[in-house]
Amino acid sequence: MIRPILRYGEQVLHHPARPVASLTPEIDALIGDMIDTMYAAPGIGLAAPQIGAPFRIFVVDISIGRDPDGLIVMVNPEFVERDGMQTEQEGCLSIPGFDATVIRPKRVVVTGLDRHGVIHEREGTDVLARAFQHEMDHLDGTLFVDRLRGIKRDLIVRKIRKLSRAGKW
Numbered sequence: 001m002i003r004p005i006l007r008y009g010e011q012v013l014h015h016p017a018r019p020v021a022s023l024t025p026e027i028d029a030l031i032g033d034m035i036d037t038m039y040a041a042p043g044i045g046l047a048a049p050q051i052g053a054p055f056r057i058f059v060v061d062i063s064i065g066r067d068p069d070g071l072i073v074m075v076n077p078e079f080v081e082r083d084g085m086q087t088e089q090e091g092c093l094s095i096p097g098f099d100a101t102v103i104r105p106k107r108v109v110v111t112g113l114d115r116h117g118v119i120h121e122r123e124g125t126d127v128l129a130r131a132f133q134h135e136m137d138h139l140d141g142t143l144f145v146d147r148l149r150g151i152k153r154d155l156i157v158r159k160i161r162k163l164s165r166a167g168k169w
């Protein structure tokens, strides 16, 4: 089921999510909704807090459904390795209409459970590393604007507040 994507300012996006204690049918349904919502957006990644569920789960598919093996589900993910550096434009489904240059690791290795409880270790470079890092940030209550400095961050936050006051956010 496609669910509404919450936007910057909703409290669940700005607080750390909690680990999943067990893979119940409710959690499985949540993961299904996350996948449907990510593809419908369309986006290359979605974290559970973005649809209002404060759990440490993200889904990523940098092929946006073109590659049948492209879908990655991570429950209770953790970084194993992070190295290098890349600087690219980045956006977020919870901050529509805005993007910014964000510094990220060039390569990351993440470990976590799939929706069946099987542990996987995934390596990502470039776009995939960026997606992993972006979604992991969501699970810690961090959005890409929080990684910007000074004037760039202020500009986006001010525009969001203005849209919000106008009832357009």
Ligand code: NI
Pocket (backbone or CB within 6 Å): 091, 092, 093, 094, 134, 138
């Ligand atoms: Ni995002």
